[in-house]
Amino acid sequence: MLAVPGSSEEWSIGLRDYISHKPAGPERWDFLERLLPGKLSKDFVEALKAVVGRPHVSTATVVLEQHGRDESIHRCQPPDVVVWPQNVEQVSQLAALCYREGVPIIPFSTGTGLEGGVCAVQGGVCINLTHMDRILELKPEDFSVVVEPGVTRKALNTHLRDTGLWFPVDPGADASLCGMAATGASGTTTIRYGTMKENVLNLEVVLPDGQLLHTAGLGRHFRKSAAGYNLTGLFVGSEGTLGLITATTLRLHSAPEATLVATCAFPSIQVAVDSTIHILQAAMPVARIEFLDDAVIDACNRHSNLNCTVAPTLFLEFHGSERALEEQLQRAEEIIQYNGASHLSLVKKEQYSQLWAARHNALYAFRALRPGCKNYTTDVCVPISRLPEILVQAKEDLKALGITGSTCPLLGRALALHGTCTGEHGIGLGKRQLLQEEVGPVGMETMRKLKAALDPRGLMNPGKVL
Template sequence: MIKSRSIPISNILRKFTQRYASSQALATDLKNIVGNDNVATTASVREQHSHDESYHAGHVPDVVVFAQSTDHVSKIVKYCASKRVPVIPFGTGTGLEGGVTAPKGGVCLDLSRMDKVLSVNAEDFDCTVQAGVTRNALNTYIRDTGLQFPIDPGANASLGGMCATSASGTMAVRYGTMRENVMNLEVVLADGSIIKTAGLKGRSRKTSSGYNLTNLFVGQEGTLGIITEATLKLHAIPEAVLAAVAPFKDLRAAVNATVAIMQSGLPVARIEFLDENMVDACNRFSKLNLDVAPTLFLEFHGSNSNIEAQGRIAEETCKSFECLKFTFATETDRRNELWKARHNVWYAAHALRPGSKGYSTDVCVPISALPDMIQFADNEVKRLQLLGLTIGHVGDGNFHVILIVDPNDFEEIKRVHDFATILAKEALRMNGTITGEHGIGVGKKQLLIDEFGLHGINTMKIIKKALDPLNILNPGKIIDIEKGF
């Protein structure tokens, strides 16, 4: 008989005491850098910064530091490098891949107090903001200029976080993703030095100067540097906006209509898909009365003279795919009511199963492959007997299956993981990607090799080691160089 080996309570207490003493010393040093009011060690604040909105297990940082300037960030990173302490950037915590967790402890660097709009150049259609400014705050700030920042991931995320994850969302089909809308970044590197990725004063609409550092740092999830400022493109607010809702007899008809609309060349601004389960959940959560059927939500931006013509062409296209009806809305309040369902899908899905956690897939495929891809996902959800609801930015081939899972049911969690892997590999087979906008974080690392191959992964490792040789910047995310992948 093998006897279990117990660990003396004295050893556990000793390790706890040592960790506590180390955390207190860390907090004391950081207070000397940024001031007492900008450092927190309470359990509640640390727990709040230990997770995002995903189902991934949270890991609590030792200390939370609130930076108020790039100089603060530089000094904090330089100090952490001298002590080899991990630094995890934190914006609003709305991510879905566990990107803000602290599996190795360390310092959670909260950038939410860096919330100033530094400049707006209306004549040049751009602005410069600190990393903690949220997209809603920016649009409120510039509302009298006739301009907007249209990248809309759903949540009121920080713009620094949106840059770091290369977010996109509902209007990417017209305005692009963060990659197409970031002109310059201020970044603090792993040694505390500060760079501007497109030149010290760069605001030009294009450049062929040097390496494309800007897009190296868009989507790096805080693993190569900490974004402190961003210069972003702005877009004109359209003269007229028309929204429409179109339920269909089945899933494939709705997705085929999407492909036809995109191929018609209509300047659609948004085209979103909700399956019947998601529509039903949104009706319950948002107190709506939408037809419970696979549904497209569309929006067109244009002038008063052409907006209705665009809508009529879309209506004719949808009806050729057996659309059940086509409802228009041009008034702001009515449009907002129609889009309310789409913006609340995450919470509506969770409400179906109180106490649950959500896991969201994020594959993206060429638009011609979309009908087969969504049908494949639907079939797999049913085969694995999962509670899955499908939504998508189908105008650019990106869709999500939100899986509602009991975090204590390990067999169900395994089926969720199996589904995510099967779906990702099918997307790659169809020449797509494992993530269209949510990023890698801790949830998709093992799938990167399938997408990029060994040489691609090794190139990423080289970049990570070159820019973060001590592996202190958000360690364990995207590529874990200490584990070899």
């Protein structure tokens, strides 16, 4: 496939014409060398080095392979070259250079994605943004902070430790915050603090042609606005297909005065899910409520040295004052007992981190159960009213198929229940057909028009989402 605009048929005809009518010579083959898949001209690579400096460009095989895969099952598809810009000006110059030469651009940060979003399906230039790792502006009085792509979630919260503020969106991995914005990430705290879509106030984006866009206006970090189209929302979750996010302005939250963590084992999945729904319907300000079936609990016990009862289980976390925590705990206890469970088991403070680390490492716990095998990880979201149905059915599906795994519903079933094919991982490579089923032909056509308007040459992370 040629890294140039237009359909493959149009460009194959154009290439044949060029070969037929141009005399042989160095300039003829220099042109072809730029177009051939999996290969960039030496002049182009030298031009990249002129922008970022020779030490910040690599074509080493091992480096290319490291940048051609993430945590998904998708096979490695390495780029042709990796570059490490040091600032937004260099990112802009790199994008303009690639745009001018018709070379694909693949953004990269920590590589923790789960849908093949960093795979270079058409080769091209991987722009690794991790060297841009500054916290640019912190405004505690406005509950906002501006960070570059190399700043991770844990690094930001370490920086905020003495301010009484924190950034709560927690996808498990210590991901780049700009990468989290690009994928529309969420995590265990979504129930109280929302996803990245609710916590991104502004984005600095380098567009495919190198232009610099501030989605809410330069330097602005307001909590609400009715000014024009929601450009920030357009780029959150765009998975690198519309531009390169070079800074994000985030909404911060007050750190909780006190925290309480508890677990509860249930006699069945149905009872556990019913209890979850009733807790939500009671408008309790629970900070985290995670469901783990018996298979996950067993794997986590083995891998993370937990000692939980092997049964469908809820991990819960409450935030607030000491008095508020007592009230929340009492109400939660009443609900689970009403639904047929016994009681909540409080977790010791020194074990909080171990418990949530075990939850986040469930993927690796399952890998340990089947050495030599790979995980297939997916995520869906359905209306709360359909949650018991899909979890119970998914458990039955896994048993019937003889698959080792937790209650991760099959994707088609989620769509049939008016859910979505991805709650937080994104579309990437593997869910493009499911996206079409989900949003329909008019929705897909609207997305393609937006893509064409912002990236008319189709160079930004090609082969993903659409």
